[in-house]
Amino acid sequence: MKRYGYICLWFLFFFGYSSAMGAADQWGTGSLMIIVERENSSVVVVDSLKHEILGRISDLGVLHHASISFSQDARYAYIISRDGWLSKLDLLTLERVAKVKVGDSSIGLTVTQDNRYIAVSNYKPAVVKIIDAETFEDVAAIPVEREVNGETVPSRVVGMVDAPGNLLVFSLMDADGIWVVDAGSSDFPVIKKYWDIGKMPYDALLTPDGRYYIAGLYHSRHLAMLDLWELDKTKEIDLNNPNKKTAKMAVRKVPHLGGWSMAGGLFFAPVVAEARLPVYRSGSFELIKSISLAGMPMFAMASPDGRHVWVNFSGQNHRLVQVIDVATLEVVKTFDIGDRVFNMEFSPKGAYVYISSYKDNKVVVIAANKLQIIKKFDVNTPSGIFSTIRAHISGL
Template sequence: MGLDFKAPAKLALALLLVFGLSGCQALSGSDARPEIMGTGDLGLIVERATGSVLVINTSRHEVVGRVEGLGDLSHASVVYSRDARYGYVFGRDGGLTKVDLLSQSIVDRVIQSGNSIGGAISQDGRYVAVSNYEPGGVKVFDSQTLELVADVPATYTSGDGESGQSKTVGLVDAPGNLFVFSLFEAGEIWTLDMSDESADISRFEAGESPYDALITPDGRYYIAGLFGEDGLSLLDLWNPEQGVTEILPDYGKGEQKLPVYKMPHLEGWAIADGQAFVPAVGHHQVLMADMKDWSLTDRIPVQGQPVFVMASPDNRQIWVSFAHPDNDVVQVIDSQTREIVRTLEPGEAVLHMEFTPRGEEVWISARDSNQVTIYNTRTLEPVATVSAEKPSGIFFTSRAHALGL
């Protein structure tokens, strides 16, 4: 009588089916693998009062997760790695936190100063730089490990011969692996070359007390706003040997200024159709300057002191938010007619606006309403809201592929 191989084979097949089915059931239950997704339509919303950030999906208008333990986020900003997976969060307490958007977790965190005001990531994505108030200066870190690479204390000598360490503001990345920033007390603009290990610094005299700055989308012009005088300081990074030029020097001279409740943010400057739309400090105006010669071409009356003046990605609209006490509205300006086409009410204490990459929607945070309202930029009607705890900054991963953001 020969051996019967059929019975063992049937048993093995039965066991395989049982374990296979049980495995399928496990994947479909609570222990299922996390959803696979790209990062292109993700972003972070800062919850300033709770030291947390929301990971959001812009296509779905929904919260994917919350990451806690990021310290003081009362004045926080975010930049992204080249692959848009990691967000680097700059906190007011000097914290630099690397957040994984896919796992919704903290990868690493360092406290690099006593008080910081923002940062930037280099053109090649290798370095993250942080701008500091206390003790001042700029520190540069390896984006992979958060190890310190360069320490730039921003020392200067005052008019009476005393040395000091300046607050640094307006830190941006620029082509050629440059970082550019302004020194508040020193009244200077510096460039830091991170294209090699030398970390060379170039210094330029600027106006009195630069408080914030931006770089134009093509990476050519670095423009610093001045707290100590009317006008702006411009550095042409294509021709830095020409030094700093003063532009719009007389836009406020001889006029009655209002108390300044909140300094404008220059990062979101609107540049459209060859014109720069600029928030006027201490005035209920948006200024227009011709980018060919930076001459003042128009003043657009608005309902309050502008904080953010931002162009939609197609440059057809200029969106304006305001300082207290007029900070419950946003006004939309047509960039061609220069007329206000709509006044919106997204909620109490509007703090930030962010356009989706192709501009079909804009997300607006309202801190005291604990919500973010999403508007269709064509109809100017709200399409959704997202709940958040005291939301402030909104940062989409499309920033990973833009200069100066």
Template sequence: MADRTTSGGRSARRTTSRKHWTGPLKLAAALALAAAGLAGCAGGADGMMRGTGDLGVVIERAAGRIQVVETSGMTRLATVAGLGDLSHASVVFSRDGRYAYVFGRDGGLSRVDLLRARVTHRVMQAGNSIGGAILQDGSVVAAQNYAPGGIRLFDAATLEPLAEIPAIGRDGRRSKVVGLADLPGRRLAASLFESGEIWIIDAADPRHPQVTRLDAGREPYDGLVTPDGRWYLAGLFGEDGLALVDLWQTPPAARKVLAGYGRGETRLPVYKMPHLRGWAMAQGQAWLPAVGRHEVLVADPARGWQESGRVALAGQPVFVMARPDGRQVWVNFAFPDNDTVQVIDTATRQVVRTIKPCRGVLHMEFTPKGEAVWLSCRDEDRVEVYDTASFARLATLPADNPSGIFFTVRAQRFGM
């Protein structure tokens, strides 16, 4: 078919052809603008696009702020202030690793955008809080509180309050809540210190959570869930042993394990409570800090959680943490040995290295695949990074009175 010619001598077909091209050009321009907008949303504090898989947070406890760090280059990216009393702060992450939920000792709960290095939401939700958890699907954040004792649930996107569960035991007393951990099936587990109970909380409907109460023992002081989500373990301060719940059992029930580990021995003064949240599963065994003793207990889940060994240490263990491949367990200690870190080879169950990185080693955190470990040096205002194969110091980062170190890889694990 021949082209028709307009009065200006131009081809009508060519005019039509150019008109057809305006649609794709407009679409391309729109996509370019959208990409620029996404780049702005995904940009870090320096304006560059980046992912979140190697990000983390260092708590600067005295200053009430956090450092946003990255583990690939071992650098600080930004600081975020205005987070209140961080003297016992802990952190959980959104499932995409972009947002950190910071629980302050003063009851403040803050949602921090790690890419933009700013607080997006903040609520004062209690008088004294020591941590929290985030549900399996990332939709609900839960805070565990000392005063008033209880658990509060919040919408993870807005921090809108959803429910409050007062921690009132069977004896009618209000208890401090410890050991809050997320479980499979939109559930939580927690321990009540004064009333000696473990609660399993079904939060499928977060506005109307349902509680199952179990007897734990005297004064559960912390709790954890195994990486597979099957077992919840609560340490007992008021007696030797631990309380264990099989979460696959219906209905769940608690029983005592390792009940005789200190029998007949005088317990040493406890200068700092062990933190079971920093326990270790390695070589198919559980590696647990013994309360008031200079040793780590090894328990075998395949043999009913019976004790399978002990490792003598330089002091009272606080955190007992496994390298991600399970070959090493790193241990730090309570005062007066808090300048020391020991490394256990889990194949031989022997201490293979003792290092003294600084005074006041409060916390340890492994990089996602465990090639390095970060140590907070509270009393010397810095963070140390060590190679876990050679034990060489890789980097030193200044930090004001640092305590907890938390990496976004925790978002992909139960109980973290």
């Protein structure tokens, strides 16, 4: 009996030690950053607690303007390529586990709030594709079009978000509209259609509380806002500079990477082709200030605590990132990150900011509260950065 006890202890020690050794090579998914390697047809997976690259997943298609959404348990990342390939990535094994063709030219995606389906927005064909998140089977295709003078006009789809009530909301780029789909019904009916919201929507966001859907417009001097609590009509948010007329919107935005933000009860909306950041009071959307910037803003991203808004630029000052204090609405820090800053993303709880320098093939990590660069690491042509925290945020 005594000898049997020693054998049991030996087994416990050996297998317990082996299990611990195996666990050292594993990770959770709650603090991962997925970085798109734009010209490499791949993504890099980074542990944002250690700021270390865990691995790379390749052969994902054309990744210009690639978007990523996550399953609610953050186990899987879904990435849509520009050439219409939807891939399912296992973030525990760093392998692609499913792949399906959903279009010829795709631009965005989201996971429905019941976690059952992936909705993909296409430029071509003009449809929203619904894919079963588990089986990757094709479930539905919603034609996106408008009748104009007796003629059916197909439209590119932009600004796709998931919204409370298991809704899908998106904009019609070529038809000046916003549609709302009931993703809880098996036939995915379009329950609301709004027309003439402004000229040529290009992207949209959902406010953090899930109430307001706000679309940007290429050729109008306002944003279009839909109150999802009311679902009655869209309203305009004026972009005009009180000191001069705002120019027509230019093609500057990258879809679905988080161009605008809410913080401190305020709404920050970059104006294309002008070196300023308009600030609106949330709810009333009254313009209260325009913050002068170093260049034409591309993205204005709020830290999770709402203390700062981080802005990067297109045009001549694309190396820079400026930090705005939300309490004072003043620029408090300017970073020179590197050639062609493409995107920024916060780690969970906002301790760090990851910033991609596309032409310098690097990602820069900044301690958000100290406003200090703490690390740089090599990534091949990095563009979009997506934190797994998005798995729990409506609209992403």
